[in-house]
Amino acid sequence: MTHDKLPLEPLFDKIEELKPRFIDRLTRAVAIKSVSADETLRPEVAKMADFLVDELTALGFVDIQKKDLGIQPPPVNDPKLPLPPVVLARSGADSSKKTVLIYGHYDVQPALIEDGWNTDPFVLTHDTVKDILYGRGSTDDKGPVMGWLNVIEAHRQLGWELPVNIVCCFEGMEESGSVGLPELIAQEAKKYFSTVDATCISDNYWLGTRKPVLTYGLRGVHYYEIVVSGPAADLHSGIFGGMVGEPMTDLVKVMGSLVDSQGRIQIPGIAEMVAPLTDEEDKLYDPIDYSIDDLNDATGAKISLHDNKKDALKHRWRYPSLSLHGIEGGFSAPGAKTVIPARVSGKFSIRTVPNIEPRKLDQLVVDFCNEQFAKLGSVNTLKAQLIHDGNYWVSNPFNDNFTAAAKATVDVWNIEPDFTREGGSIPITLSFEQELGKDVLLLPMGRGDDGAHSINEKLDMSNYINGCKTLGAYLHYYAKQ
Numbered sequence: 001m002t003h004d005k006l007p008l009e010p011l012f013d014k015i016e017e018l019k020p021r022f023i024d025r026l027t028r029a030v031a032i033k034s035v036s037a038d039e040t041l042r043p044e045v046a047k048m049a050d051f052l053v054d055e056l057t058a059l060g061f062v063d064i065q066k067k068d069l070g071i072q073p074p075p076v077n078d079p080k081l082p083l084p085p086v087v088l089a090r091s092g093a094d095s096s097k098k099t100v101l102i103y104g105h106y107d108v109q110p111a112l113i114e115d116g117w118n119t120d121p122f123v124l125t126h127d128t129v130k131d132i133l134y135g136r137g138s139t140d141d142k143g144p145v146m147g148w149l150n151v152i153e154a155h156r157q158l159g160w161e162l163p164v165n166i167v168c169c170f171e172g173m174e175e176s177g178s179v180g181l182p183e184l185i186a187q188e189a190k191k192y193f194s195t196v197d198a199t200c201i202s203d204n205y206w207l208g209t210r211k212p213v214l215t216y217g218l219r220g221v222h223y224y225e226i227v228v229s230g231p232a233a234d235l236h237s238g239i240f241g242g243m244v245g246e247p248m249t250d251l252v253k254v255m256g257s258l259v260d261s262q263g264r265i266q267i268p269g270i271a272e273m274v275a276p277l278t279d280e281e282d283k284l285y286d287p288i289d290y291s292i293d294d295l296n297d298a299t300g301a302k303i304s305l306h307d308n309k310k311d312a313l314k315h316r317w318r319y320p321s322l323s324l325h326g327i328e329g330g331f332s333a334p335g336a337k338t339v340i341p342a343r344v345s346g347k348f349s350i351r352t353v354p355n356i357e358p359r360k361l362d363q364l365v366v367d368f369c370n371e372q373f374a375k376l377g378s379v380n381t382l383k384a385q386l387i388h389d390g391n392y393w394v395s396n397p398f399n400d401n402f403t404a405a406a407k408a409t410v411d412v413w414n415i416e417p418d419f420t421r422e423g424g425s426i427p428i429t430l431s432f433e434q435e436l437g438k439d440v441l442l443l444p445m446g447r448g449d450d451g452a453h454s455i456n457e458k459l460d461m462s463n464y465i466n467g468c469k470t471l472g473a474y475l476h477y478y479a480k481q
């Protein structure tokens with residue numbers, strides 16, 4: 001893609017010049033232990049919200065609100081535990097300009113140095129040899145959130161007007177299920193968010209370590225349980241074995257019928273609902289920087305079901321998959337216990353894609369389990385049901401929002417981005433799209449090996465600084481689309 005370049009060099013130079021300030025901003029953010037999963041650290045999460053309010057105020061944002069989401073529902077130790085507020089803020093109210101909503105989260109995953117960190121997780125540590133910043137939240141998601149603030153600061157220092165109006169929505173509960181946020185988005189759709197033209201979320205990662213990506217799809221997940229019940233209590237196989245129908249035998253047979261060893265789902269009717277692959281979509285896979293060796297490295301074994309990257313990635317992103325997760329109630333300890341479990345529950349899930357209809361899928365799954373069980377002629381009983389679900393999301397990678405981000409990426413990284421999807425879910429993406437009725441773009445800052453939820457989480461300096469440039473350039477290109 002060649003495009004008419006906007007004169008953004010002064011912005012890029014200013015971002016380079018402000019690098020020490022941007023590192024300092026991220027250092028101060030990482031130092032706040034805003035772990036949403038740890039109730040004892042809830043005051044730190046609140047402190048992080050205040051930190052954002054202070055930064056936004058200093059950067060000239062207006063209409064700054066800390067939206068109270070009430071008390072955290074059970075299970076909690078403290079029945080009065082307040083949910084962290086959602087921080088809303090705006091910059092600009094020029095009706096001749098477009099408005100971009102930027103979403104990020106200011107809470108982080110738990111981290112203890114004893115987990116195996118090489119450095120204190122809450123002290124942003126700059127490895128000057130590798131030029132990498134280590135610290136909890138560096139890439140997920142404090143780096144990107146600070147990135148947006150940095151972009152605003154660079155504009156102010158240049159005396160540049162922002163090319164679009166900005167609406168910020170920063171939440172503090174993302175790592176703990178975004179409790180309360182979908183309701184808030186619905187509530188504010190026609191109020192605080194009423195002028196929004198597009199949403200940009202920077203909270204995922206490049207596929208690998210070398211090439212920037214833009215993400216246009218996420219799979220959904222439907223999680224199911226099959227319960228097989230027989231005797232009133234666990235029995236001894238030496239006394240009852242051979243005389244009674246055993247629930248575990250039935251469950252293993254039914255679970256074994258769901259998917260084959262090549263990963264093919266055996267439930268009729270699901271494959272028929274999958275959107276056909278178009279040539280245009282197929283072409284998006286050609287340039288993607290990925291190989292079967294990358295897959296082998298990630299899994300630590302040669303267990304790929306496909307012999308080429310395109311098929312492998314399609315099965316991760318645009319086809320459904322069924323995984324068997326475990327059996328509750330069965331004997332699973334070491335040794336050789338001769339129990340006949342009375343009641344066993346098998347857990348499995350299906351990753352969903354367009355155009356699978358959620359309720360039709362549930363019906364097909366439950367019917368199939370019942371049919372397979374009926375074939376066994378068992379004396380036991382079986383009940384199959386959905387435990388929870390979240391829908392898939394897919395956007396048009398050729399729309400204005402993505403086109404602007406692609407141009408920004410070319411300007412900053414000097415390479416066309418790969419268009420990727422994620423095999424997992426970011427449920428809030430769908431909430432923004434459905435409630436606001438506007439396009440959502442996933443524009444990641446960090447790399448695939450950043451270790452977002454694990455030890456030694458990091459953000460490469462080049463990703464932080466070029467990431468800021470990309471976010472800034474995206475706003476300028478989007479304004480012109």
Ligand SMILES: [Zn+2]
Nearest residue numbers: 140141174203
């Ligand atoms: Zn995140």
